[in-house]
Amino acid sequence: MSDDVQEAVRALRAGGLIGLPTETVYGLGADASNELAVRRIFAVKGRPSNHPLIVHLASVAVARRWAAGWPDEADALAAAFWPGPLTLILERSPLASDAVTGGQDTVGLRVPDHPLALELLRTFDGGVAAPSANRFGRVSPTTAQHVRDELGADVEVVLDGGPCRVGVESTIVDLSGRAPRLLRPGGVAREAVERVLGRPVPLASQATDVRAPGMLASHYAPRAGLWLVTAEALAGEVSSRLASGAKVAVLAARGVPVPAGVTRFEVEDEDAAYARALYATLREVDARGLDVVLAVPPPESGVGLAVVDRLRRASAPRA
Ligand code: TXA
Ligand code: MG
Secondary structure, eight states, rough: HHHHHHHHHHHHHOOOOOEEESSSEEEEEEEOOOOHHHHHHHHHHHHHHHHOOOEEOOSSHHHHHHBBBOOOOHHHHHHHOSSSSSSEEEEEEESSSHHHHOOSSSSEEOOOOOOHHHHHHHTTTTOEEOBBBTTTTOOOOOOHHHHHHGGGSEEESOOOOSSSSSSSOOEEOOOOOOOSSSEEEOOHHHHHHHHHHHHHHOOOGGGTTTGGGGGGGEEEEOSSSEEOTTTHHHHHHHHHHTTOOEEEEEEEESOOOOTTHHHHHHHOSHHHHHHHHHHHHHHHHHOOOOOOEEEEESSSSSSSHHHHHHHHHSSSOOO
């Protein structure tokens, strides 16, 4: 086992916070059974304490202990997508404290698909509560350096697992009600979830689920202003922004023609590539001091649904 993993396990056991690589984004992890440690996550993130956290586990067998019941649909989804970018919301067992669940009767569970995360979770032999390792409302980190830049000394150990393969957060499916609902589109395509369950999984409405911060209108936001633009409207939009003196970035797939005078961020013409590049690009836009991002979104299918969701929230008016 690597020294880093051992150090991270020691930090968790001592109630400290760690930077946890996963296939989606980096997490800010604490021992999910240690309420004080979990409360430190909220303090460091600046996140309201009634917002629940996802508990990360090494296997389905361990995950089951955190849920009061394990419906057939949880079995089917876990078999199909774990380890992987899917979070299941289930009725909680007594292992899941109010600190983790935000006082709700349900708990979010996920087995991440990253070798270092799995090694850590197996060695730690418990649940790790982890939101994305960014300050509340900001862009999620997809490299270890992002975590260090954003959280600095507030996190004791950052495990470096390289750049995240998926790049957007897990898909959240709520199985605690009568019918499954999609609380957040993410790394597992909604179509794939529906195929496994053999029924439609409607997107939960924002009004009824304000406690999922990923569902707040403004979230995942860079400092620069962000606008969604169609490929057709891009040229006109660019020229009016340039005319007002703004430093303009354009985020678009390779095939989209982009006018001169802007900083172009090009992604492969594929929704998974867009997802992988999204957050690092938004950080880079801020690092370069650009004022405006014009994003040409991918189609809203597959992981493209999550990309468009994040772009919309990043473009929403800020509070
Ligand atoms: O990919 C991911 O899910 C990443 C990595 C680190 O695993 N984590 C992540 O955590 O995105 P966070 O805290 O940034 O977003 C978790 C979302 C929040 O919107 C939270 O409200 C929701 O999951 N959630 C957690 N437990 C819940 C519950 N019991 N009921 C409803 N929503 C829940
Ligand atoms: Mg987050």
